[in-house]
Amino acid sequence: EGHSVPSIEGLTIHSTNEKSKFPGCYPSLNPVDIYREHIAEAVGKAAGIDPQLVYSKIAWTNSLDKGDLTLPVPALQIKGKKPNDLCAELAEKIPESDLIQKPVAFGTHLQLFFKPGPLTKSVISQILANKTTYGTNGNLGLRDPSDPSKGKKKLIVEFSSPNIAKPFHAGHLRSTIIGGFLANLYTVTGWDVIKMNYLGDWGKQYGLLANGFKRYGSEEALLKDPINHLFDVYVKINQDVGAQEGPIKELKEKIKAKKEKNEDATAEEAELEKLVDASEDENARRYFKSMEEGDPDALALWKRFRELSIEKYKQTYARLNIDFDVYSGESQVSPESLKSAYETMEKSGVTEKSEGAVIVDFPKHKAKKLGKAIVIRKDGTPLYLTRDIGAIVERHNKYQFDKMIYVVASQQDLHLAQLFKITELMGYKEIADKCQHINFGMVRGMSTRKGTVKFLDDILRDVADKMHEVMKKNEAKYEQVEDPLKTSDTLGITAVMVQDMSGKRINGYDFNLDAMTSFEGDTGPYLQYAHARLCSIIRKSEINLERLSDADFSLLTESHAIDLARYLAQWPDVVVNTAKTLEPTTVLTYLFRMTHMLSSSYDILRIVGREEQLATARMALYESARQVLYNGMKLLGLNPVNRM
């Protein structure tokens, strides 16, 4: 179960051993760091304070008109002067330099603008040199940034986690998209990332499924399409359960009525016992019991279902650029882990007996809002929550993680809050503190055009079909696309993912096929188009890409060119900021701002018919923009297309 060296297909992660006197400052990986160093020194000198105190206070701006960086003067905590006055005074004292313009005092904020010439040169050169590394920073994930030999911090990100033989619903889709993104994000910031899928693969329903398979299953269908076949079997056997429930319920009522009238119900009771004994529900219970007891035959069938399902999941995940390091699951929590959890919970006084079951009464442990939870049923069996309790400790023992993220829908907020609280109460506060629930809102109305959705593959196929229709509308272009079906598939996946990642995670959204597949607005197809257009410009020009770094960047004088370069300089900082927000929209918002700037530049920064020196400088800018867009899309888990 070892995991591969953390990497993202298409991106390279670099670290550096250059040392700055400022923490987290790596000019060879982030061009803005040069400016931060410079500004910290300049402000420190003007204010008569240690530049170290300035460095960490330098902040990002929301828009380019407010500067490239800003310094909130009150944050410097210099006493004796009004912040407004101090700000004006600093602006007055700090001279223009070779890197920055003279600062602008704006209220209590010092606005800092980079000088265009040196910026375009350093940014474009760095992007052309670092390519797929630009924006990554392997130093951020080090346990001790001053001593790489102490190794990387280790993260487990648990995500997707569907339930075998049940639909892969919108919650699983979001968990997959967001989890895949988080895994990438931590990887490019230098963490050692383990991607874990915690399958719903254990419980009475797998007894039901096994029995259902004996009745309705087909070996051939199982091999051909395990996920859909097992789901069909599950639906059928559940119908049987439903059909048997009626008579059982009727009989129970009859017995109750008779007893109330003090009549003899022995005959009915015998009949009830027979009915229950022969029911699929009881059969399932018995089958699952034999699984729990380790019966090899019962386990063999279940294991095949599990393995075939995983094989199929793997193919679907591959379409989303995701591969898991570990397929864990409810079934994989060891009996020893459960036993030890029971004992620890009892010893630490977390649990108590209640009507034959074992429960946690949270209000008694200063956690009023968490209510009560059962951890061992009357019949002695564990629950969903119990397995998570066993698993959290088991994983910590096995992986010694520095952090663990659970990417699960906000419907399970209570579940995870209970899990973390119990872990803490058991005496494992240090484990609980390392864990984080990354939650998200619901997708409304996710269904295929033909009806309700069952599986991710159906959704992806549907969106790809729609994308194919959209592409066909532009005949001339359509003709030029090499493999239209493959392209429409990639575009469809991009459409779904970008729609999912556009808002804040906690907000739900409507699954809107027309909106997500449109080329207008901030959509996936728009991003892909922006990338393909850049590729096309580069293809069509006769400029040798190898020579771009020798271009004369001083020819990039138009405000469009300069502003585009200013955006491109921000990318490494956007990655750092995203590592704080853990929101895919932080990346997307940036990519859309940058590509909008790009779109409005094409008319002004033309290449065709321009003199070679100028054309080469502009091409270097475009190639840099393409590289940043590519790196950003890859970080999100998208596959940038070169033609569409």
Ligand code: ARG
């Ligand atoms: N299989 C669960 C479901 O579909 C999600 C599992 C979330 N992870 C966890 N450790 N509980 O609802």
